Amino acid sequence: MARLPRLALGGHLHHLIHRGHNLQPIVVDDEDRKTLLAALQDSAATHKVAIHAYVVMPNHLHLLATPAADDGLSRMMQALGRRYVSAFNLRHGRVGTLWEGRFRAAPLEAESHLLTVMRSIELNPQRAGLSAEPGDFPWSSAAHHLGRRRDPLVSDPPGFWALGNTPFERELAWRRWLEEGESESERQRLIDSALKGWPLGSARFLQLLGELSERPLVPRPRGRPRKPKPPKPDVS
Numbered sequence: 001m002a003r004l005p006r007l008a009l010g011g012h013l014h015h016l017i018h019r020g021h022n023l024q025p026i027v028v029d030d031e032d033r034k035t036l037l038a039a040l041q042d043s044a045a046t047h048k049v050a051i052h053a054y055v056v057m058p059n060h061l062h063l064l065a066t067p068a069a070d071d072g073l074s075r076m077m078q079a080l081g082r083r084y085v086s087a088f089n090l091r092h093g094r095v096g097t098l099w100e101g102r103f104r105a106a107p108l109e110a111e112s113h114l115l116t117v118m119r120s121i122e123l124n125p126q127r128a129g130l131s132a133e134p135g136d137f138p139w140s141s142a143a144h145h146l147g148r149r150r151d152p153l154v155s156d157p158p159g160f161w162a163l164g165n166t167p168f169e170r171e172l173a174w175r176r177w178l179e180e181g182e183s184e185s186e187r188q189r190l191i192d193s194a195l196k197g198w199p200l201g202s203a204r205f206l207q208l209l210g211e212l213s214e215r216p217l218v219p220r221p222r223g224r225p226r227k228p229k230p231p232k233p234d235v236s
Contacts, residue, residue, distance in 0.1 A: 007105075007107060008070055008071070010070045012066065013052075014063075014106065015117050016063040016104065017060060019100040021098060023059045028092060033056050035087050036080075036084050039084045040084075040153065043083070048067065051065050052065060052155060053154070055137070056140070066157070073105060104196075105194060106193045106199050107201075108200050109200065112205075118145070120187055120190050121141070122140055122145070134178050160174075
């Protein structure tokens with residue numbers, strides 16, 4: 001089966017995952033992490049992509065982002081790849097690809113999925129045993145949203161601002177969201193959506209996307225289409 005084109009639309013929220021080749025590390029130490037985030041910040045600014053949440057895991061990168069243009073995500077990730085992979089290979093004396101092919105992404109309806117995907121992204125390090133609390137991990141947006149530091153990479157979306165009228169209210173509300181956690185089925189649903197490129201949202205949202213793109217928005221049923229049943233003979 002031919003690979004579906006990536007569905008990326010300007011002005012819409014997207015969940016993005018970029019994994020290391022054969023799930024190998026994309027960072028070795030903190031110097032790599034700093035280099036990766038600096039390259040991401042520059043690439044996002046250049047190509048007008050707002051980063052709402054992120055986490056740098058040992059073998060993959062998670063982003064929640066809104067591009068200004070349809071090609072914004074692709075251009076940002078191409079620029080990031082050129083700059084970061086070159087620096088990584090030079091520093092570690094290696095050649096060749098670092099990433100597992102192209103990045104994966106799917107559009108999301110902000111009203112229903114913004115906060116759940118933000119939470120899933122920022123819970124990654126705690127879930128993987130890399131930190132005791134989400135805010136303790138220095139290579140994600142969690143500390144920013146919890147008010148521990150100001151992260152210039154992060155652009156807070158309206159849905160996050162709606163959590164409270166003051167920074168303290170928003171930070172407290174976000175702490176409660178993180179403490180509430182997520183189910184494994186919810187986490188897997190969000191991951192599958194991004195990896196397979198299927199958007200998440202209401203029927204109204206999917207209808208809107210359908211008007212903007214000719215690409216299928218839901219998986220086709222497996223197997224051959226069923227043959228219609230022949231009409232019953234008229235015995236009257």
